[in-house]
Amino acid sequence: MDEVQVVVAHAERATLRVGDVFLKVDADQARTEVEVEAMALAPVPTPEILWRRPPVLAIAAVRGTVLGRLGRPSTTPSSAWAAAGAAIRMLHDAPSPPWPGRAGRSIDAWTAELDSECEWLVTTGVLPAELVTRNRRVAEAALRPWTPAFTHGDLQIAHVFVDGDEVTGIIDWSEAGGGDAVYDLATLTLGHEEHLHDVLAGYGADVDLDVIRAWWSMRSLLAIRWLIEHGFDPFMPGCEVDVLRSRR
Incomplete structure (x- = not known):
């Protein structure tokens, strides 16, 4: 039997790798439904679904290597990053799914969550008030009307696989x-x-570009409490806290 590798595990879900098979265990089957449907609709390379037996979804490993990792220098060539950009454009140009994703929340919902997380960061002393306030101001540029597109919703660089300058697969579509x-x-x-x-x-x-920078601040402010509570460290070099410190 192949060794079982824990790829990621926390209170909400876990992903295991056994050989060339990934087993995704999710307590919320609605997320799995979204993932399966989104992969069927997406006009970009996605993993092959091998079988599904709730709460487990089995998918085949994707050829290639990840585009990079947060907090680590990327050794992937510029051509691979450009290929990722072209794949994202293909996705965004496709007909939008009939359901809202993580990136489709209302301005009011984003604002309420942002206010709550900023208050928590300051009152608990996790981050200096000045740093939070500065990034809260930057993040406001993201709170504007937009035209719905087909979005992945969790397009971390570790979710994009490349081989040379070819995108071979995009994984984790539950958002x-x-x-x-x-x-x-x-x-x-x-x-x-x-x-x-x-x-x-x-x-x-x-x-x-101001909206992209706004989302960098927004995502980082919103992620820190979740990361801490689930055993991750947003203070590692190059990660969320450093992203906030880099904003002016």
């Missing part, structure tokens, strides 16, 4: 749905600002 296209672009480049222009060159459309 997919209609939403703000810029959210995906910001998620992909979070902590890797040096590759933003490579991504946008492949994307091939004008994008407001």
Whole structure:
């Protein structure tokens, strides 16, 4: 029997790898339903679904290597980042799913969550008030009307696989749905600002850089409590707290 590798595990879900098979265990089957449906609709490479027996979804490993990791320098060439941008544009140009994804929440919902998390960060002393206030101000640029697009909703660089300058697969679609296209672009480049222009060159459309920067601040402010409570460290070099410190 192949060794069982724990890819990620926390209170909400876990992913195990056995050989070339990934087993995703999720207590919320609604997320799995979204993932299966989104992969069927997405016009970009996605993993092959091998079988599903709730609460487990089995998918095949994707060829290639991840585009990068948050907190680590990326050794992937600029051409691969541009290829990722082109794949994202293909996704965003496809008909939007009939359900809202993570990137499709209302301005009021984002604002309420942002206010709550900023208050928690300051009152608990996790971050200095000045740092939170500055990034809260930057994040406001993301709170504007947008046209729904087919969004992945959790497009971390570790969810994009490449082989050379070819995108071989995009994984983890449980947050997919209609939403703000810029959210995906910001998620992909979070902590890797040096590759933003490579991504946008492949994307091939004008994008407001202030909105991308706003989403960098927004995502980081909203993620810190969850990361701490689930055993992750947002203070590691190059991760969320460093992203906030880099904003002016």
